[in-house]
Amino acid sequence: MSKRRLNRRQNWRIQKIQQERTKRAEAREDRVQEQLQAGELGGEQMGTVIAHYGSQLDIEPADQPDTLYRCHLRANLPPLVTGDRVIWRAGSDLSGVVVAVQERDSELCRPDSRGQLKPVAANIDYIVQVIAPLPTPHPNLIDRYLVAAEAVGIEPVILFNKIDLLNDSNRDHFDQLLDRYQSIGYRVIHASTHSSTGLEEIKGLLKGHTSVFVGQSGVGKSSLINALLPGVDIRVGALSEQTGKGTHTTTAARLFHFPAGGNLIDSPGIREFGLGHIDQATLIEGFREFRPFLGYCRFRDCQHEQEPGCALLEALAEGKISQKRLDSYRHILSGN
Ligand SMILES: Nc1nc2c(ncn2[C@@H]2O[C@H](COP(=O)(O)OP(=O)(O)OP(=O)(O)O)[C@@H](O)[C@H]2O)c(=O)[nH]1
Numbered sequence: 001m002s003k004r005r006l007n008r009r010q011n012w013r014i015q016k017i018q019q020e021r022t023k024r025a026e027a028r029e030d031r032v033q034e035q036l037q038a039g040e041l042g043g044e045q046m047g048t049v050i051a052h053y054g055s056q057l058d059i060e061p062a063d064q065p066d067t068l069y070r071c072h073l074r075a076n077l078p079p080l081v082t083g084d085r086v087i088w089r090a091g092s093d094l095s096g097v098v099v100a101v102q103e104r105d106s107e108l109c110r111p112d113s114r115g116q117l118k119p120v121a122a123n124i125d126y127i128v129q130v131i132a133p134l135p136t137p138h139p140n141l142i143d144r145y146l147v148a149a150e151a152v153g154i155e156p157v158i159l160f161n162k163i164d165l166l167n168d169s170n171r172d173h174f175d176q177l178l179d180r181y182q183s184i185g186y187r188v189i190h191a192s193t194h195s196s197t198g199l200e201e202i203k204g205l206l207k208g209h210t211s212v213f214v215g216q217s218g219v220g221k222s223s224l225i226n227a228l229l230p231g232v233d234i235r236v237g238a239l240s241e242q243t244g245k246g247t248h249t250t251t252a253a254r255l256f257h258f259p260a261g262g263n264l265i266d267s268p269g270i271r272e273f274g275l276g277h278i279d280q281a282t283l284i285e286g287f288r289e290f291r292p293f294l295g296y297c298r299f300r301d302c303q304h305e306q307e308p309g310c311a312l313l314e315a316l317a318e319g320k321i322s323q324k325r326l327d328s329y330r331h332i333l334s335g336n
């Protein structure tokens with residue numbers, strides 16, 4: 001088949017899918033209108049998006065914790081994500097309709113299958129970056145996560161897990177590494193799920209806030225989450241949904257309540273957050289302690305390499321920023 005015919009055929013298929021989608025949305029909106037006219041819906045109330053399944057959402061009423069209403073969305077609303085705060089109206093049998101969404105304080109985005117950034121969770125207060133003596137963190141990796149958190153304006157917290165694995169040969173290295181972040185102003189918590197160390201401090205920090213846990217594979221995220229959320233098997237049950245084709249595990253984010261207070265939003269996608277592409281301006285501003293010096297170099301296009309009058313190099317000479325962090329910035333910039 002010619003390329004042109006192939007293209008035409010693809011376009012036709014895409015159009016058809018879009019038409020069907022529109023038709024379904026219209027049918028849903030008709031149903032909502034019917035319910036509204038029949039007076040079947042309760043009054044407006046506040047709620048939170050706990051999870052979403054295609055066109056439907058699980059909404060938790062603000063005054064009825066742990067009860068979920070399977071809701072549709074009014075057609076005029078933008079796509080919603082886990083953590084969104086909404087105004088909704090209850091229908092019968094734990095159903096309902098979302099009628100409005102509140103402005104987000106923050107959002108996490110991930111590239112979709114076509115590489116376009118899409119929000120996956122909203123209203124997050126902390127990005128808890130879990131690191132451990134094993135697998136050994138690459139300093140660049142910590143900085144990458146910090147930059148990613150700074151870029152979305154969410155406070156990062158460094159959770160140093162598996163401290164039971166510290167010994168005389170690695171303790172000094174990690175003390176120095178973490179001191180560096182603490183002196184920049186980041187919160188660092190030491191913990192071990194094996195020896196139940198630091199869990200109370202974590203619970204205290206997370207209380208009253210919504211957090212996500214990120215970090216490389218094997219650092220103990222699941223172990224930590226299971227210790228903080230007893231009774232919820234984070235990897236299985238909670239993340240699966242019933243569909244016509246049987247049960248399948250979705251990668252969509254879900255919000256959980258910690259028994260000690262506060263919320264966790266979790267999904268496999270969120271755990272890997274932060275490793276995507278970042279432009280140069282966002283990258284350098286993501287080094288929090290560099291900010292007071294940015295814009296003060298003699299040359300406007302200063303690359304902070306060896307230029308005279310470089311404010312960043314002066315800050316380095318005066319000990320106001322560390323060589324390690326500057327090296328890390330350069331490494332990430334060069335694509336390493
Ligand atoms: N020594 C020690 N090992 C731990 C600790 N916490 C977790 N582990 C072990 O580390 C390994 C990885 O733990 P997980 O909780 O699965 O790590 P994860 O970060 O969820 O890994 P992914 O699911 O691959 O992202 C397991 O063998 C755990 O038993 C700890 O505090 N001390």
Ligand SMILES: [Zn+2]
Pocket residue numbers: 297302303304305307309310311312313
């Ligand atoms: Zn400079």
